[in-house]
Amino acid sequence: MTPFYLFAAIAVGASLLVIAQRNPVYSVLLLIASFGALSGLYVLLDAPFVAVIQIIVYAGAIMVLFLFVVMLLNAPHEETPYDEQVHPLMRPGPMRLGAVLALGLVVELIWALEKGAESGRFAGGAVSNVGAIGRLLFTEYAFAFEVTSILIIVAMVGAVVLARREGAR
Template sequence: MSITEILFYFLSALALGAALMMVTSKNPVYSVLWLIVVFFAISGHYILLNAQFLAIVNIIVYAGAIMVLFLFVIMLMNLNADNEPQKNKWLKMAGAVAGGCLLLVFVAALRQSETIAMQAVNTSGPTGLIRRLGMVLFTDYVLPFEIASVLFLSAMVGAVVIGKKGD
């Protein structure tokens, strides 16, 4: 086994274990911390795929900024087990059925993954470099990129208007 395969299996086991701990953790703060571990493991996978830019963006944006916001929101909500309403059996049953349906979708997707992997095209060249991403982004996809920029700007303006106190 090569070092790449060992790293892949280690990162996969880390991501799956941390995701399981995130879901089963009773404390929401611990769940957020386990989710940060999942994001770091996924960033490791991006590095193995030679996508360094995506790995850094994943760490900075998701593991850094968004998870800190989640952590602050959870801490501000002051979640206690005392005041949490008890869930009835029908709600638990609906959750189990929804989880089972999601499991079926995953199994169906994994059954066809071997066929899709055979059809994957191996592109040669600098696949994970920022220069190539920038060239494609600002030549082929410049219009969608600018539209997304305007949408983000309008969302920020809307958030400021909604958050502004009435005078």
């Protein structure tokens, strides 16, 4: 079994379980497992820097935030009587539509994989050098980089304003 199929199986399985069970704490943890598998895939794609950043930013920061909110709200389950009866993936409406869409996806994937099988192998010359990435980020993408920093500041201010209790100073 090549590492690719192992990581792919973990990513798909964990992601499926994220949406297939009701306890958000487990959802968050399974998503972290999925991110770990994706990070492994990035290593296979000769992008070790992205792999580590994936762990630091997604698993280390964003998911902690999610876990924090889940614990803070402490309302872990979907509790309405309707939810109690029906498994998240087993509701009649979504099931019919989903079955059609999933069938479409499967057909499309098989078609695409058949087509892509001959063109598939990666050529040499991957850019895994952190210096090269950094140089590109601060020259060619400098404008986008600055815009992202503004985005982060706006998001930070927005989050503080939204989450603060009214009247609190």
